[in-house]
Amino acid sequence: MDFREDQIERYSRHIILKEVGGxxxxxxxxxxxxxxxxxxxxxxxxxxxxxxxx
Known part of the structure; x- marks a missing residue:
């Protein structure tokens, strides 16, 4: 499942955390x-x- 552009914008702070990530x-x-x-x-x-x- 790839992230949509709006999801990347909304959850970018979660995604960049090594504890959470993509x-x-x-x-x-x-x-x-x-x-x-x-x-x-x-x-x-x-x-x-x-x-x-x-």
Whole structure:
């Protein structure tokens, strides 16, 4: 799976980190999570996961 131009622009900071890299970002994009509740903890978790590309 190659990254689209908009994905490279959005996730470039993740991709340049040696701990994440292209392979790690690809795993994040293919990941799925279940968040139970959207209260005080669920709302920011959903926001951060979406920003990370999950």
């Amino acid at each position: 392979a790690g970002q690809r795993k994040l994009l293919e990941s799925r999570v279940l968040i139970i509740g959207a209260g005080g903890l669920g709302s920011p978790v959903a926001l951060y996961l979406a920003a990370a590309g999950v």
